[in-house]
Amino acid sequence: MKKKFLLSFGGSMLAAVLAFGQANIMPAKPQSGAIVITGATIHVGNGKVINNGYIAFDKGKITAVGEGAAPATAGPTVVNANGKQVYPGFICPITSLGLVEFESIRATDDETETGEMNPHVRTLIAYNTDSKVIPTVRSNGVLLCQPTPQGGTIQGQSSVMMMDGWNWEDAAYKTDIGVHLTWPVVRTGRGRRGGFGTPAAGDVSPAERAQKAIDEITNFFKEAKGYAEAKPAVTNTRFAAMAGLFNGTKKLFVNADGAKEIIQAVNFGKQMGVQLVIVGGKESYLVTDVLRDNNVPVIIKETQTLPGKEEEDVYLPYKLPHLLQDAGVLYGLTGIGFWRQRNLPFEAGQAVGYGLTKEQAVSMITLNNAKILGIDKTTGTLETGKDANLFISAGDALDMLTLKVENAYIKGKTIDLDNLHKQLYKRYSEKYGFTAEK
Numbered sequence: 001m002k003k004k005f006l007l008s009f010g011g012s013m014l015a016a017v018l019a020f021g022q023a024n025i026m027p028a029k030p031q032s033g034a035i036v037i038t039g040a041t042i043h044v045g046n047g048k049v050i051n052n053g054y055i056a057f058d059k060g061k062i063t064a065v066g067e068g069a070a071p072a073t074a075g076p077t078v079v080n081a082n083g084k085q086v087y088p089g090f091i092c093p094i095t096s097l098g099l100v101e102f103e104s105i106r107a108t109d110d111e112t113e114t115g116e117m118n119p120h121v122r123t124l125i126a127y128n129t130d131s132k133v134i135p136t137v138r139s140n141g142v143l144l145c146q147p148t149p150q151g152g153t154i155q156g157q158s159s160v161m162m163m164d165g166w167n168w169e170d171a172a173y174k175t176d177i178g179v180h181l182t183w184p185v186v187r188t189g190r191g192r193r194g195g196f197g198t199p200a201a202g203d204v205s206p207a208e209r210a211q212k213a214i215d216e217i218t219n220f221f222k223e224a225k226g227y228a229e230a231k232p233a234v235t236n237t238r239f240a241a242m243a244g245l246f247n248g249t250k251k252l253f254v255n256a257d258g259a260k261e262i263i264q265a266v267n268f269g270k271q272m273g274v275q276l277v278i279v280g281g282k283e284s285y286l287v288t289d290v291l292r293d294n295n296v297p298v299i300i301k302e303t304q305t306l307p308g309k310e311e312e313d314v315y316l317p318y319k320l321p322h323l324l325q326d327a328g329v330l331y332g333l334t335g336i337g338f339w340r341q342r343n344l345p346f347e348a349g350q351a352v353g354y355g356l357t358k359e360q361a362v363s364m365i366t367l368n369n370a371k372i373l374g375i376d377k378t379t380g381t382l383e384t385g386k387d388a389n390l391f392i393s394a395g396d397a398l399d400m401l402t403l404k405v406e407n408a409y410i411k412g413k414t415i416d417l418d419n420l421h422k423q424l425y426k427r428y429s430e431k432y433g434f435t436a437e438k
Helices: 009-019 133-138 206-230 237-241 243-247 259-272 288-293 316-327 339-350 358-364 367-373 420-432
Strands: 035-043 049-058 061-067 077-080 085-088 090-095 142-147 154-162 172-182 251-256 275-280 298-300 331-333 390-393 405-410
Touching: 090 339, 090 367, 133 142, 133 339, 133 420, 142 339, 142 405, 172 243, 206 237, 206 243, 206 259, 237 243, 251 259, 259 275, 259 288, 288 316, 298 316, 316 331, 316 358, 331 339, 331 358, 331 367, 339 358, 358 367
Parallel strands: 035 077, 035 085, 090 142, 172 251, 251 275, 275 298, 298 331
Antiparallel strands: 035 049, 049 061, 085 390, 142 154, 154 172, 390 405
8 A cells, every 4th residue: 555645736635634733742662660550440451351450560560459558669650549440451453543634534544445456455554553543543542453355356454553653663562463354245126225136138147256356255265375385486476475364374364244245254264264253244144154164253333233134133243243243153343444444343332232241342342343354362361471551430331421541551551641622611611701621
């Protein structure tokens, strides 16, 4: 992906974009001394809750977690969190954070590449750490994300990024973890959103069109697998980018909602010998045995939405996490949009009351997402030896009425929780004589 900049209209639009909120929020400095948080309710992320707990971290790593008084530490900064709650940093997979700034301005939208087969495209180098959207999202506890390419059949590669840094090299957490593919779907009849899949006279049927696309994907993967095994002297960048799929260092993230498409994708993954993740999975509850038996996890797009079909239970999106939980399928959650990704904890909270416990909902956007992205050895839970990615909230982080992030840390670095929205609130509170919240 190449960054593009808008230079037309006499530069006026570019000036407006750059002037809208000045760059006055600085990236955090590395942790310079031990920090100990005391007196908090600690949500470990694996279902365990520690009341009146402490958590200590130094040099970016968690050094101690427990109940009661914290162990003696040389010259620590002590944060009194009595009556407050500590959570692992929320992780947002499958997002356009850092890739899109203004949806209506093409020059600030760098999530889509031209062409159909683009496994060599990397969101890593397109990630914009200066985005004004990122601070608004991390203010709700989202500290890691997976910027994901869009468009075409094979969209490209994604990495896990920290929501803080001077540039993409600074922000990289785990690079090039997976390749993204959209599975062909047969659209017949009229769905909730309208539109017909019935072909006109002389056209191929939707089933034939879908099968042709599947054949093209299969041939492409076979060629890429052959390339990886042969290791030719001449480099093919597209095939070379897919080598990690066949040696197990990358996962294949497949966008598929229908039960039929999910089964096809799982069978394809077995045929090609790749690790699969289903993204979307609206009908995954119908094929849980296939997903469980093949160790295929699901990243749910969102809970706050309508069901995919008119005949389905209107509460199905809220219930889907619980249905997968009961079936023994590993699942995570992404939410939808890019600035709307700040609602990730509330999307998780929506599933509480429809079967999930609060701690299962917390795990869904911490440990579960970390497992799916392959970063659970270093983050996702608050355990000794893991990275100090965590935040303190004044209240329940899954409830939009009580979430108030007061302190946040990424690899032990103290994150500036200011953002453009807070600045505008303060600006106009001053103007109209209201008392702005600090």
